[in-house]
Amino acid sequence: MEESYDIVVAGSGLAGSLAAAGAARGGAKVVMLDRNDYSKAGRKTNWGWVCGDAVAKTHVDFIEKEIGLKLNEPHLDLKVDGVLVLSPDLSKKFQFEGEGYSLDRPKIAKLLVDYAVKQGAEYRPHVEVEGPIIENNVVVGVFGRDEKGEQFKIRSKIVIDGLGIASTIRRKLPKNDYIENMVSTDDIESTGRYIMKFKPEGEDLRYYDPKNALIHLNQELAPGGYGWVFPKTGTRINIGLGVEKKSIEIRNAKLNKKDTLHTLIDQYIAWNPMMKGLEMDNTDENGKGYWSVTVRRQFDSLIYPGYMGAGDSMAMPNPISAGGIGPAMTAGVLAGKVAAEAISAKDTSMEFLWKYNVKFNEVYGSKTAALEAFRVYLQSLNNDLINYGMHHFLTEDEAVAISYGNVPEISLASKFQKLLSGIANINAFKNLLYTRDKMMKLNGLYMRYPSTEKEFLAWKRIVNAELHEVKQRFQPNPV
Ligand SMILES: Cc1cc2nc3c(=O)[nH]c(=O)nc-3n(C[C@H](O)[C@H](O)[C@H](O)COP(=O)(O)OP(=O)(O)OC[C@H]3O[C@@H](n4cnc5c(N)ncnc54)[C@H](O)[C@@H]3O)c2cc1C
Numbered sequence: 001m002e003e004s005y006d007i008v009v010a011g012s013g014l015a016g017s018l019a020a021a022g023a024a025r026g027g028a029k030v031v032m033l034d035r036n037d038y039s040k041a042g043r044k045t046n047w048g049w050v051c052g053d054a055v056a057k058t059h060v061d062f063i064e065k066e067i068g069l070k071l072n073e074p075h076l077d078l079k080v081d082g083v084l085v086l087s088p089d090l091s092k093k094f095q096f097e098g099e100g101y102s103l104d105r106p107k108i109a110k111l112l113v114d115y116a117v118k119q120g121a122e123y124r125p126h127v128e129v130e131g132p133i134i135e136n137n138v139v140v141g142v143f144g145r146d147e148k149g150e151q152f153k154i155r156s157k158i159v160i161d162g163l164g165i166a167s168t169i170r171r172k173l174p175k176n177d178y179i180e181n182m183v184s185t186d187d188i189e190s191t192g193r194y195i196m197k198f199k200p201e202g203e204d205l206r207y208y209d210p211k212n213a214l215i216h217l218n219q220e221l222a223p224g225g226y227g228w229v230f231p232k233t234g235t236r237i238n239i240g241l242g243v244e245k246k247s248i249e250i251r252n253a254k255l256n257k258k259d260t261l262h263t264l265i266d267q268y269i270a271w272n273p274m275m276k277g278l279e280m281d282n283t284d285e286n287g288k289g290y291w292s293v294t295v296r297r298q299f300d301s302l303i304y305p306g307y308m309g310a311g312d313s314m315a316m317p318n319p320i321s322a323g324g325i326g327p328a329m330t331a332g333v334l335a336g337k338v339a340a341e342a343i344s345a346k347d348t349s350m351e352f353l354w355k356y357n358v359k360f361n362e363v364y365g366s367k368t369a370a371l372e373a374f375r376v377y378l379q380s381l382n383n384d385l386i387n388y389g390m391h392h393f394l395t396e397d398e399a400v401a402i403s404y405g406n407v408p409e410i411s412l413a414s415k416f417q418k419l420l421s422g423i424a425n426i427n428a429f430k431n432l433l434y435t436r437d438k439m440m441k442l443n444g445l446y447m448r449y450p451s452t453e454k455e456f457l458a459w460k461r462i463v464n465a466e467l468h469e470v471k472q473r474f475q476p477n478p479v
Helices: 014-025 057-067 105-118 245-255 261-271 325-344 350-363 365-379 383-392 396-403 412-418 423-447 453-473
Strands: 003-010 030-033 054-056 076-080 082-086 093-096 100-103 122-124 128-135 138-145 151-161 188-197 212-216 226-232 236-244 288-294 307-309
Touching: 003 014, 003 138, 003 325, 014 030, 014 057, 014 105, 014 151, 014 325, 030 105, 054 057, 054 325, 057 100, 057 325, 076 226, 093 396, 100 105, 100 226, 105 122, 128 151, 151 325, 188 261, 236 245, 236 261, 307 325, 325 350, 350 365, 350 453, 365 423, 365 453, 383 423, 423 453
Parallel strands: 003 030, 003 151, 030 122, 082 212, 151 307
Antiparallel strands: 054 100, 076 100, 082 093, 128 138, 138 151, 188 236, 188 288, 212 226, 226 236
């Protein structure tokens, strides 16, 4: 016999657990399906809860405000003042984002799944979700294998996809105009990170700062991405690196090297003079791991008939920082709420669920397309241009505005006259002006995110054309 629920939530990571909690709290009959044992809820892969663990306070505050769930120690492992982005030559530092936390990911994942169960959602462990059940182009449930390896099917009125970047449901949706099955490799960062204890030697805040999360832009060490040193409690750190496939290939070919993500992380650690006496902190078997993260705008629609997606399954991480914790939690809360409303209204149509698209755009998603354009521009700059640009192109305030997807008001053209020298720098600056214009256009388009499904296709075509133009203009050029 096939089982039946109002809502199946696939994946109980940050997005899935909060979606399940919201839906159950709203009165729906909810089951969460996850491959992990209950005690290891949210573990992404055998590598663990692979993440940089950093999240801005504003996201934590949003969760508390929306659902009254207060996150405290020990889930919020360490409070930090902000995120500092350093130029490749380390001579310039911009402070992005305000206060935030370095989370204990295993503990926070457990807290959220406990919360979902408390709200009435059922947790089913050791389940491998293999795909959606589709009838007449509508998702009506999921299929997969249980812990004995036996095939199961569960039917539901709505499926919420919280399976993360490699979602087996999204990939098997019928080809459609709302949600892409795959993310282009150009929009993916391969990442890895270690959690380490170390013995700080001397003090150099460019390499390790106990009060700030450090991001090192460096196209030779981390082509198409960046390296990071995020402090944790004690003298522990989360240290890692992300790279983009084309960038690393170009960089290796030009430098006659054969580096991989793995060798680059080790080189990045060796490059950092403060990293002495390193020892892996393998608590919860979460010391070392590799996984991927998307760096594009979220999918243009987050729903398909019978289906809603939240978190990494919908490419929600921030295109320039790759921060996906905040958007995953935000989307989980919003998706769960809208799904519960749809169940109690007995209306799970696209028209009803569309309010989730609108709400996510309002609360978080409206600047991500602009950030995607900026990310593509940034990947076209080598270390010299980034160094020069961080000194001459933008003030810290302007750079911070851009990091939030805003477009600085002051006239960039005035700088053009006064400050710039060298043809490569002038071209890079002209390209920044072009990118700024595109960002403005994209923000304008997202201000007019379709309020109903009917206007969606026409809107989407324009957005895609704008971004296509940016991607045609800028190619990765790391060295
Ligand atoms: C190295 C790295 C560093 C990062 N650093 C940061 C950072 O510092 N700050 C930040 O904000 N973001 C960061 N991110 C991104 C962030 O980790 C993700 O955005 C976030 O975990 C997304 O949560 P999610 O719930 O959508 O998906 P996930 O956390 O991936 O959860 C998915 C859940 O579904 C389960 N699952 C998947 N497939 C199946 C299946 N077929 N059957 C059953 N269960 C399944 C998984 O086991 C897991 O429990 C980083 C990512 C990486 C890879």
